[in-house]
Amino acid sequence: MLGKVEVYTPRSLREALTELSHADEDVKIIAGGTDLIIQLKDRLRHASRLINIYGLDELRYIRMDDGYVKIGALTTYTDIIRSPITTRHAPLLVESSRTIGGVQMQNRGTIGGNFGNASPAADSLPPLYALDAVVTLASLSGSREVPVEEFMLGPRKTVLRADEIITEVKFRAMDDSQKGVFLKLGLRESNAISVVSVAIWGSIAGSTFEEVRIALGAVAPTVVRSRSAEHMLVGKPWSDELFKKAAHEASKSAKPISDIRGSAEYRLEMVKSLVYQGLWEIREKVKND
């Protein structure tokens, strides 16, 4: 039961930040509400007052700026799926957006909200880890930029201060020499929470990675990068052997738990399977170029 909650709807980011500057712990920011409403009903979070920023169109955009793709925090997954900019310059983020919830949630849910909710199984995060994205956090006293990898501290724990709002996420636009892939293992095709997800970004020369980033979702308290697997891949000629070794190495970065969706043992195995399949798919994309 949701009970009684007071909702304040600011007309601008500045109004929102002003309101937030003198708010206490019981005040929560709400955007699409696809996570928060359920958590309030189930009493997983508590709020006596909500600041509803969903109408702040100034935070809803996808644009190119000096080689960077910049995405406003209130941009929905549907916006990302439909945008020519993300389709061309961040295809793995588009792939992941398509797997989030169902169409209704893609229409309603926002990328900023996916950050704020801070679930290790959040599907937009592995691609943003792989893209080495940076998050902008704003408060009345100014704004700061935090690398995505440093933003989340654990399940539902982030570096976000009580007076701050997530306003933007940005990353370097992908070009034709770079490939990305997002693979998700869920228990059904749509409306499924990830058992394991993997995002891979690679900068490719011939049949090797010049640089590669591998991010794993739902297998640790936060999304994690597997730097040892990345290191193993850089500069080496592609082969099934190499992909298998790297996939095995990547599983060492995972510290999964057992829950109703899968056992820890299965998740570890699935990291290997998905990283291997992801590398295979990148090679396939290069072949088809």
Place this chain on the structure above:
Amino acid sequence: LTEQILVQHELFMKDLPDLERVDSLAKVNGAAKFPTDMQMEGMLWGAVLGSKYAHALIRQINTEKAARLPGVRAVITHLDIPAEKNHGLLAPDQPILCWDRVRCIGDNIAAVAADTKEQAEAAVEAIEVDYEPLPVLTDMEEALKPDAIKIHPQGNICRYARVTVGDVEADFKRAHIVVENTYETGVQLQLPLETEGGLAYYEDGVLYVYTGGQIPYASQLQLSRSLNIPPDNIRVYHNPTGGAFGSKIDLPVSLILGLLAVKTRRPVKMFLSREETTRLSAWRHPMKITMKTAADKDGRLLAHKVRILANTGAYTSFGPTVLDVCMETSVGPYKWRSVDVEGYSIFTNYGLSGAFRGFGAPQANVALESQINATADRLGMDPLEFRKQNVVKVGETSVWGHREGGKAGIYDTLLEAEKTDLWINRSRIKQGSTRPWIKIGVGISAAMKGVGYGATPDTAAALISMKNDGTVEVGVSPVEIGQGNMTGYAAIASEILRCDVREIRVSTGNTDVPNAGGSSASKALYVGGSALANAAKDLVCRILAQASKMLSRPIEELDYKDLKVFVKDEPSTSVSFAEVVGALGGELRVEGQFDVPRASSAIPGSLQIPHIIHSYASTIAQVEVNTMTGVVKVKRIIFIPEAGRVINRDAFIGQCVGGVVQGMGFGLYEDAVFNKGLLKTNNFTTYIIPAAGDIPRIDVIPVDGYEESGPLGVKGVAELPVVPIASAILDAIHDAVGIRLLQVPATPERIYAMLQHKT
């Protein structure tokens, strides 16, 4: 006279055109009022306190604090139940509100009526229950041990049964091959879209109950037993129920609403959450089935030995009859020289198992059809050919001694399956993978499902009435739970009356109409429709007889159409049905009866088998198996049912598609996770049912049949499609990757583990 008119006028011999559902517009535009939509002036809200434990003694229940909370009008416990404190249609052993002990999470302890929903829920939380936890018994083998804690005074065996034909041991000795395996099937939740709830009020000594339900007169009976109100003073309205698959035959919520309404003398509404509904609704029996199957070297099935352990949970519900159907279905539509089938229905603290679409048949089918496929493998025979050689054809006699009647049966569905592109091209289709880790497979299974209550007596009555303004009303009690029986009844009446289907007003799902049973056992159309057809024919005969007097012509010279009787050679000489009814006193009410044909006696050792009417199906499934993750995607299902005559093709196919998807859930997705008898997967986020993205192309190819035992030629199709899907998918997985899973649901993790084990 009636027979003569029927023959002359060839009543009900044509096929019906495609029909729009009579209830579709109201359901689309929101005008339809489901039980949980009901509201009344001065209404209170009800809430119920469920058990915290799967097994515990209750030391004390203290409601004082709750009763003092603002807005609270009543707090009830078992002390407020004036008569029978247990419910259950077969054996009342489930407390409506528990007093000394809870035996599963589905148990309820107290209920509240308050001014608002929030107040009612707050009051429920304020009720103090002092529990003494007991060991939680969930494993069936453990429950059978002599030293196991007894869940009921008589022990943990709800029912044991054994039926035998011939001498299986002798046949095993002469067999060429014997295949033996033990299969396990999981809990499947029902999850009708409308959660439990509704409204009740008590006025001038009459109790009115509007809740989701399936058998109105059974609901009335149980309410009467416990509330000490004569059945005639209880009016039950289940129509339209927002989906039901069996669990709404049990009625914990209706009983609690009734108690609260009588206690407060105010209308009381309840509308439970998905989690609460899941907690107190019956689910599909988890089973463990061992089968030993023998065939000779020519590929003839010989002997079949079956041992069924059915986990019926904490109370009887429909455990004994589910076991019966499981036993009947465990031998399938096959010819055996000998069978030996024994079954246990076992009490545990594993929630509440009960009636659920398929009623024991889906579990039996997983085991049986896997056995048949494994046997064909061992013989090196094509599984479809193997089935063709072994099924009971029309005119032949089943192992239970029943002669297959009708126009078509299981054999005809196999002939149809053989002609499908998927079956013909399966070798080529298997080569179509574009990823090294994806393997494609095609599998097959067959199914049967009894229609109705088997050897149990079942008599139905339906009403048709006509007023002198020409309006026609039919009343048939089976509830419209989404399956389309209202449209079926309108179609039957309109065809016999030869009028537009929109002329017929249909009343179903309540106790204001005669008792034609309920929406259960795939029989709403066959049983209710047959009673209605008999009523409608009788009505037409009476109208023709009266018109003959009014037009001064013999009946042979008359014909009728569009609610008018006219002279065949002189159509301008006519009289309307309305005028005829006027002459007969202003209203013509005719009741029709239908005695459901049944076996003369049940097989010794059984309660109600055999059924003498079965629907049949063959199924072909195509899957893709990801060998690196264990994920199975169903790419195609071809479902070929024979369920007698099809009177509304769209509705028939709709039922089949829904059942196929529910069968996919049972076979692949729906994995209920428990901890100490507490269900962890109790909503749509955690309990995975197939969603739109998972649903493949589904072809439904009905085989034209005709069931001669009733006036309509129909059988029933409601449960059939859920039966053979899991087994066809398991066979397709085997075709793809060479492993036969002995367990459903075949979750990715289970398949992955088995693939690892294999290599």
